[in-house]
Amino acid sequence: MKTLKIIKIGGNIINDDVALTSFLEQFSIIDSSKILVHGGGKLASKLAQQMQVHVKMVDGRRVTNTETLDIITMVYAGKINKNIITLLQKNSCQSIGFTGADGNTIVSEKRQVKDVDYGFVGDIKKVNTSILELLLDAGVTPVFSAITHDENGHLLNTNADTIASALAIAFAKIYTTELYYCFEKNGVLLDVNNDDSVVEKINHKKYQELLEDKIISDGMLPKLNNCFHAIDHDVQKVCIGKSEMIYNKTAKFTTIEI
Amino acid sequence: MKTLKIIKIGGNIINDDVALTSFLEQFSIIDSSKILVHGGGKLASKLAQQMQVHVKMVDGRRVTNTETLDIITMVYAGKINKNIITLLQKNSCQSIGFTGADGNTIVSEKRQVKDVDYGFVGDIKKVNTSILELLLDAGVTPVFSAITHDENGHLLNTNADTIASALAIAFAKIYTTELYYCFEKNGVLLDVNNDDSVVEKINHKKYQELLEDKIISDGMLPKLNNCFHAIDHDVQKVCIGKSEMIYNKTAKFTTIEI
Numbered sequence A, B: 001m002k003t004l005k006i007i008k009i010g011g012n013i014i015n016d017d018v019a020l021t022s023f024l025e026q027f028s029i030i031d032s033s034k035i036l037v038h039g040g041g042k043l044a045s046k047l048a049q050q051m052q053v054h055v056k057m058v059d060g061r062r063v064t065n066t067e068t069l070d071i072i073t074m075v076y077a078g079k080i081n082k083n084i085i086t087l088l089q090k091n092s093c094q095s096i097g098f099t100g101a102d103g104n105t106i107v108s109e110k111r112q113v114k115d116v117d118y119g120f121v122g123d124i125k126k127v128n129t130s131i132l133e134l135l136l137d138a139g140v141t142p143v144f145s146a147i148t149h150d151e152n153g154h155l156l157n158t159n160a161d162t163i164a165s166a167l168a169i170a171f172a173k174i175y176t177t178e179l180y181y182c183f184e185k186n187g188v189l190l191d192v193n194n195d196d197s198v199v200e201k202i203n204h205k206k207y208q209e210l211l212e213d214k215i216i217s218d219g220m221l222p223k224l225n226n227c228f229h230a231i232d233h234d235v236q237k238v239c240i241g242k243s244e245m246i247y248n249k250t251a252k253f254t255t256i257e258i
Helices: A017-028 A043-050 A066-090 A130-137 A160-171 A204-212 A220-231 B017-028 B043-050 B066-090 B130-137 B160-171 B204-212 B220-231
Strands: A003-009 A033-038 A056-058 A061-063 A095-098 A106-110 A122-127 A141-145 A147-149 A155-157 A176-182 A237-241 A254-256 B003-009 B033-038 B056-058 B061-063 B095-098 B106-110 B122-127 B141-145 B147-149 B155-157 B176-182 B237-241 B254-256
Touching (some): A066 A141, A066 A147, A066 B147, A106 A155, B066 B147, B122 B147, B130 B141, B160 B220
Parallel strands (some): A003 A033, A095 A141, B106 B147
Antiparallel strands (some): A056 A061, A147 A155, A237 A254
16 A cells, blocks of 8 residues: 655744745655644634734633634635645645635534534534545645635634644555654653653653553643554554654654554 | 536625535536636625725726735635635535646736736736646636636736636637636626516627626626636536526526627
């Protein structure tokens, strides 16, 4: 089977023009099939502030009302996605921007209201790979922003980490699929202040030990849950670290194992 | 040759949720291959106002500085384009949103400064059809917002009418291509206040006569120039009128002839 790399980048790259330009240069020369997934960084909150739209947070999560959904759609699918596409084209990386609505690629349902109403937030129900396969076969790199839809005319804000793992799981049947979560640290650290204290491999057992020893910080929990969800659903390789892990062979990072 | 319909919609449809929903329902059931091109309507100016960005106009044309380009990218390629895509999907119209950067489909160059510096405005140099052909063959409808790029990492604001005619001309070699400009009137009117006074057919000679008689208003000039440019470059059919002309057989509209 051919290899497909699915790479998710976050705020530390998106918020920094120099880091983004440099990352996209390196990303462009990856010679296997690849998909890029990006979040929105600080730009959505900045625009909300400029537009005087109040961003409501519950438990560290944004509550997505109509105004916030518009802002997210404008910033993620508009400004960030299209700037990434034109920069990739500059590096001769043939690419097309996607939300889950484009090509009906990622279908989600609005999160049900239990204790908290998160508003227009989507939980992924289905990934349709056929159009993406056609484009990947033609040498095109799809670039996803963190928006899906419900097939009923509504866009939904969806976590970018979850989009990356859902894509990786869907493609694991067709490609040897590798999932890379890029963030600001070298991976899971034994000492959060020491970037050299990387745990190079984590399996389920090790993960439980680290949780019991309170080594895993709260912010890392959903990210690692996405990692384990992917490795448990036939994704061949799941890694978490700085973006250098993709192109620098001496970079340290954490590999997730079953 | 198979038929391709290229349909451009403007502010009168985009600014009105009911009109847009109704148009997209009708658009979805067109059974030939099709491409939709949309402008941005009033939303970009509204957002600029909310963000307190001053929109500078020269001779009725927006001057596109960096802030304005960001706003256009957010509104056109983000909010409007993605809402159109999810509404099309609701109507089972498989579609993908495009700027000229996506798939490197429309390459432009920044307009040279002569008397006026229009800023980040692009004049179209080249249309690359191969990825679009692949998608059209797979039953996908591309939906273009009015943004192109220069292949050097810069997005450029580009007139939606011009994008529609450039696409039609590029596809005229491959498809029997029909170009429809939808706007708020029934076409070219002998009396601007009488929507029944439609000139049903205009060729070059008739156009000259209407110009001499000052029947053609200033606002229609660039639109009609795009129409004649298309019909002079092998586009098989060029029409201008209300969107009803596409699906209502009794609708009146203007057809452009050589």
